[in-house]
Amino acid sequence: MSLRFDGVQICAITAALPKTQLEIKSLAPLYGEIEVRRMIESTGVSSVRVAEKLRTSDLCVEAARHLLKNAGVSPSDIEAIVVVTQTPDDFMPGVAMSVHERLGLSRDCLTFDLNYGCPGFVYGLLQVAMLVRSGLKNVLLCAGDVTSKLIKQGDRHLQAVFGDGVGAALLGPGSEQIDFLFDTDGAGKPYLHTPLNYDLSPEKVATVGHLQMDGSQVMTFALSRVPSMVKKLLEQCGLKQTDIDLAFFHQANLLMLKYLKKLSGFTVSQWITDLAETGNTGSASIPLLISRLKTGPETRFNKVMLCGFGIGLSIGVAIASLKETQRISPIEVG
Amino acid sequence: MNKNLICAEIAKLLDLPLSAITDELPISEESGWDSIVTVSFVAFLITEFDCRMEIEELMATLTVGDLWGRIETKVGVMQ
Known part of the structure; x- marks a missing residue:
């Protein structure tokens, strides 16, 4: 599925991270020094942020406040808020409701969640772009998770790579366009999922299971499908690979990113990797990557590629301009 | 497909000298071939040779030989 939205501007982007850090090497007493060293080498993750008592809504609220304050936009001007998450505070209602209340958004503000993981920022952008094209002027997007709460104690591969965080973006009307391309393989659902047990017999209550991931299946899917999606979207936009100034890919892990860069044909100067201190933050990873990027005046943001992949299994790729986008350094929470 | 290139990658992943990569080398924990090596090797095959090998298939393989x-059944005889 490919879609184009003209007249949509990504006005500002930032992120919120929990203050608490988990050094991966501190897991050595549990898993052994050699195993931990090898995990750090292959994932490229030295530490992750852990939400502890913070909930997704806490991070969304702080990210949104930080964003609006720096962008000079009043909460009363927000006409819609979309929260993308797979770790809601409650099964219902959605996180967006809590954010709506705590930010003091207006009764007119359209408020809802999207259930999406790693490709979620691109899916959120699609939803928000549709709202902007429908006539809204200030639309807020929050995307992220507190995945650490879903990881089973002792699951070293997940514990060593997933971190918590939320990204936030403000979109409105403008002169830019965003092109999207999506790919879904619903048969890949078991490879990355968190089960929900609906057993509501008198003795039991509904329970949420732990995050389960078959990393090799997700990786094979991404390496097999993402490069062709990148090429297809470039062709659809009439662009060459060299027309892309920067590629912001979901920061899954270093191994996968190394191979995706090679297969997708991006050069070192186009490719951004930044997961050593934050890990894989799911749908927050793309806005986190953008907001943490330190650049010189020569860095161009005329055409950037955003690419998320994972849960579903699915992929979302977008080409947008960030040249007028205010990139705001992340805020720490906790 | 270049056999030497694959041997070099296996040696790198297992942290062994190239000379240690023989047909008899077991693909098992005893030679250091764990889940990280498996995932890395599958990614290497896709990227370098467009060769897709299922993890289960690789895990069912006993030796390098x-x-x-x-x-070779997937991509033809190696040089």
């Missing part, structure tokens, strides 16, 4: 046979 056995591995050559499986790869």
Whole structure:
């Protein structure tokens, strides 16, 4: 599925991270020094942020406040808020409701969640772009998770790579366009999922299971499908690979990113990797990557590629301009 | 497909000298071939040779010599 939205501007982007850090090497007493060293080498993750008592809504609220304050936009001007998450505070209602209340958004503000993981920022952008094209002027997007709460104690591969965080973006009307391309393989659902047990017999209550991931299946899917999606979207936009100034890919892990860069044909100067201190933050990873990027005046943001992949299994790729986008350094929470 | 290139990658992943990568080398924990090596090797095959090998298939492979046979059935005889 490919879609184009003209007249949509990504006005500002930032992120919120929990203050608490988990050094991966501190897991050595549990898993052994050699195993931990090898995990750090292959994932490229030295530490992750852990939400502890913070909930997704806490991070969304702080990210949104930080964003609006720096962008000079009043909460009363927000006409819609979309929260993308797979770790809601409650099964219902959605996180967006809590954010709506705590930010003091207006009764007119359209408020809802999207259930999406790693490709979620691109899916959120699609939803928000549709709202902007429908006539809204200030639309807020929050995307992220507190995945650490879903990881089973002792699951070293997940514990060593997933971190918590939320990204936030403000979109409105403008002169830019965003092109999207999506790919879904619903048969890949078991490879990355968190089960929900609906057993509501008198003795039991509904329970949420732990995050389960078959990393090799997700990786094979991404390496097999993402490069062709990148090429297809470039062709659809009439662009060459060299027309892309920067590629912001979901920061899954270093191994996968190394191979995706090679297969997708991006050069070192186009490719951004930044997961050593934050890990894989799911749908927050793309806005986190953008907001943490330190650049010189020569860095161009005329055409950037955003690419998320994972849960579903699915992929979302977008080409947008960030040249007028205010990139705001992340805020720490906790 | 270049057999030397694959041997070099296996040696790198297992942290062994190239000379240690023989047909008899077991693909098992005893030679250091764990889940990280498995995932890394599958990614290497896709990226370098457009060769897709299922994890289960790789895990069912007993030795490096056995591995050559499986790869050759997918992509042809190696040089």
